[in-house]
Amino acid sequence: MVLIASAPTFSHGVHPADQKARSATEPIGRMPFVREYSVPLRQHIGAASEPIVAVGDIVQRGQLIAKRASFVSTNQHAPVTGRVKAIETRPHPSGVSVRAIVIESDPFSSQQMGASGPRSDQALADSVSDAGIVGMGGAAFPAHVKLSVPEGRTVDTLLMNGCECEPYLTCDHRIMLEHPTAVLEGTAMIQTALGAKASVIGVEQNKSDAADVLRAASKGSVSVAQVAVKYPQGAEKMLIKAVLGREVPVGKLPLDVGVVVHNVGTAFAVHEAVRLGKPLIERVVTVSGPAVSQPRNLWVPIGTPICDLLAFVGLDQLDQYIVISGGPMMGQAQKNLQAPVVKGMSGILVFPAAHQATKEYPCIRCGRCLDACPMFLNPTRLWLLTRNRDIEALNQHHVQACFECGSCSYVCPSHIPLVHAIRMGKKLVREAQV
Amino acid sequence: MSKLLLVSSPFVRDERNTPQLMRDVIGSLVPILIMSMWVFGVIALLMVAVTGATAVVTERLVTSKRSLHDGSALLTGLLLGFVLPPGLPLWMGALGSAFAVGLGKAAFGGLGANIFNPALLGRAFLQAAFPEAMTTWVAPQMGFWQLPERSLAWPLMGSHVDGISAATPLGGFKFQGLTTDLSEMVVGTTAGSLGETATWLLVLCGLWLALRKAFDWRLPVSTLFSVALLSWVLHATVPERCADPMTMLGSGGLMFAAVFMVTDPVTTPVTAKGMWLFGFGTGVLVVLIRSFGGLPEGVMYAVLLMNAVTPWINRFTQPRVFGGLA
Ligand code: SF4
Ligand code: SF4
Numbered sequence: 001m002v003l004i005a006s007a008p009t010f011s012h013g014v015h016p017a018d019q020k021a022r023s024a025t026e027p028i029g030r031m032p033f034v035r036e037y038s039v040p041l042r043q044h045i046g047a048a049s050e051p052i053v054a055v056g057d058i059v060q061r062g063q064l065i066a067k068r069a070s071f072v073s074t075n076q077h078a079p080v081t082g083r084v085k086a087i088e089t090r091p092h093p094s095g096v097s098v099r100a101i102v103i104e105s106d107p108f109s110s111q112q113m114g115a116s117g118p119r120s121d122q123a124l125a126d127s128v129s130d131a132g133i134v135g136m137g138g139a140a141f142p143a144h145v146k147l148s149v150p151e152g153r154t155v156d157t158l159l160m161n162g163c164e165c166e167p168y169l170t171c172d173h174r175i176m177l178e179h180p181t182a183v184l185e186g187t188a189m190i191q192t193a194l195g196a197k198a199s200v201i202g203v204e205q206n207k208s209d210a211a212d213v214l215r216a217a218s219k220g221s222v223s224v225a226q227v228a229v230k231y232p233q234g235a236e237k238m239l240i241k242a243v244l245g246r247e248v249p250v251g252k253l254p255l256d257v258g259v260v261v262h263n264v265g266t267a268f269a270v271h272e273a274v275r276l277g278k279p280l281i282e283r284v285v286t287v288s289g290p291a292v293s294q295p296r297n298l299w300v301p302i303g304t305p306i307c308d309l310l311a312f313v314g315l316d317q318l319d320q321y322i323v324i325s326g327g328p329m330m331g332q333a334q335k336n337l338q339a340p341v342v343k344g345m346s347g348i349l350v351f352p353a354a355h356q357a358t359k360e361y362p363c364i365r366c367g368r369c370l371d372a373c374p375m376f377l378n379p380t381r382l383w384l385l386t387r388n389r390d391i392e393a394l395n396q397h398h399v400q401a402c403f404e405c406g407s408c409s410y411v412c413p414s415h416i417p418l419v420h421a422i423r424m425g426k427k428l429v430r431e432a433q434v
Numbered sequence: 435m436s437k438l439l440l441v442s443s444p445f446v447r448d449e450r451n452t453p454q455l456m457r458d459v460i461g462s463l464v465p466i467l468i469m470s471m472w473v474f475g476v477i478a479l480l481m482v483a484v485t486g487a488t489a490v491v492t493e494r495l496v497t498s499k500r501s502l503h504d505g506s507a508l509l510t511g512l513l514l515g516f517v518l519p520p521g522l523p524l525w526m527g528a529l530g531s532a533f534a535v536g537l538g539k540a541a542f543g544g545l546g547a548n549i550f551n552p553a554l555l556g557r558a559f560l561q562a563a564f565p566e567a568m569t570t571w572v573a574p575q576m577g578f579w580q581l582p583e584r585s586l587a588w589p590l591m592g593s594h595v596d597g598i599s600a601a602t603p604l605g606g607f608k609f610q611g612l613t614t615d616l617s618e619m620v621v622g623t624t625a626g627s628l629g630e631t632a633t634w635l636l637v638l639c640g641l642w643l644a645l646r647k648a649f650d651w652r653l654p655v656s657t658l659f660s661v662a663l664l665s666w667v668l669h670a671t672v673p674e675r676c677a678d679p680m681t682m683l684g685s686g687g688l689m690f691a692a693v694f695m696v697t698d699p700v701t702t703p704v705t706a707k708g709m710w711l712f713g714f715g716t717g718v719l720v721v722l723i724r725s726f727g728g729l730p731e732g733v734m735y736a737v738l739l740m741n742a743v744t745p746w747i748n749r750f751t752q753p754r755v756f757g758g759l760a
Binding site for chain 2: 014016017167237241247248249250251252322324328329330331332333349351358361362363364365366367370371374375376377378380381397398401406409410411412413414415417419420
């Protein structure tokens, strides 16, 4: 592998089949409006948003309906014009029910957004915060937090993440292809806000068409770095290593090596917010997976129930299927398809049940998991230490450095749910600390 | 909705799985068995059948769980059969196989938990119990149906040596200062354990298994490399003690062990650095025992010794965490 991979990358990692051809050439379509939306007050990392509407209120598409509760929190906007039907606990793709604003859409509305116009007069972080933008790559960290550089720190490089290393997902790919100028302008805005000297867009080699389009549109203002196709190339630390050769110290942030990483989808959303005054009320979702006969990339209003989205692509008999939000490596199986599409949801994948019929065998100590771990951890050991509840040793073996990429479980020939166990191990350590 | 399946990520997996890896290794033993029958006749088939079957039966008797289908017990039995001298009484083979699986493996807690390579542990047991029978070698190509009388001897009776005994290439070198024709060692028409003589075939099987990713290539490569390097140096210094690198690589159980013993994931390190260390250590021990030890062959002890220090190697070769201090 080392010999073939001439493009820059990180060490270790895995090579799952990328399965992107299924939807990579599908232009982004539109999910039609449905009857009911549920906008969770928590679809980001940080404090839950505070509702500013009441049951019975009429809201217009794009109207602010919940305000960010603290610095690390986000605003929420109405994805449709309609009536607030309830503010109550509703299913959430995370599996835990979360308080949500439920809006019944007005079938007679034209679904025009309220006029707000460009917002170039205020600081970028404020516009982005107003628009309720979160990191679009999946982590859903409030974007404005990563637009202001803390006192005394400097950022020399803005790294835009266009890797999309999870198999099946093609939403970032399509955004780069269809909206290169918006991505580049958003990037330029973020770069200016951060005071970074340079910005680089990292794109995996399986999306070289997107890289070409971006390069042509940028006319040299932004550099485009092609990186090897390898999972998890899109993890912040791995991307920084591949493109800039810098290693983020364990337990530290990209900022500590002078870098901020944003997703290309976030750049697009930032551009929309600033140029058009459009809040984050919809996102591109890839609907794919072996059970989906016609995979799509779709603009989907936030709050759309997953079952409605699946019905739209022709899937309504979902007994004995596995429905995943996100990619197949790090995504989450859904237990209730009433859960809505949220801001950080890049894909909905459907797998037939037989797919997961695997039997666990004893660990044969083959070392494949060590060779796969991009963080250079010892997953088989962490798994054992978790079973023994050995907190001290878990700490010594840097269990907290695991970012749950799943590469170890992917390669394990004995099908041991390593990342699942390590997740528990991290939890044990966290609980022991409080 | 209640019928949606809840499972945790990742939802895709590499195709290789453990029983499949075992099957690959077992499959690669088939051509070796055929070759062995060509060299030593039908006794090869009998011995391997006896050790294989004993291993499977033993596992069924000593373990409560039905762990048979992972194929590891069968593999242990087969491997043991191939490292025994042709003409060894079959009952000894059966005993060794029962020991390998019952004590070498199951007593440690089954697949994955044992420290020592179970097949080699079985062989070491036989060597200790029946030193004479284990070091008596029949000449190759005595005729296909030729069965040494002692092969079928009843337990504890008549294990006297009959037939024509021959010297292995390493024994010949050690005790008589003889060198064996390299071409014979490559083709496999020399005296030796059942599966170890045909170097060319072992190399091919090794390459196939490496391509199938059935084992980690670093283990055999480092082993063979260090044998070649050290014997090259020693042969230049003390030629009467240490054979030349080609003889070292082509003779005895080295190639068989390089393909089937040092590649056993269970009893070798999990870390990359550890794998290199394990291979180098094994290679060095092989050359030292062969050259300066009392026995002509030392592969078995070299591997078992390295097995013993593997937990320690693992401990001291933990990878440096990404972003950690150098
Ligand atoms: S231990 Fe964590 S970081 Fe390492 S491969 Fe497994 S999930 Fe990924
Ligand atoms: S990959 Fe699986 S079988 Fe191999 S060492 Fe890791 S946990 Fe054990």
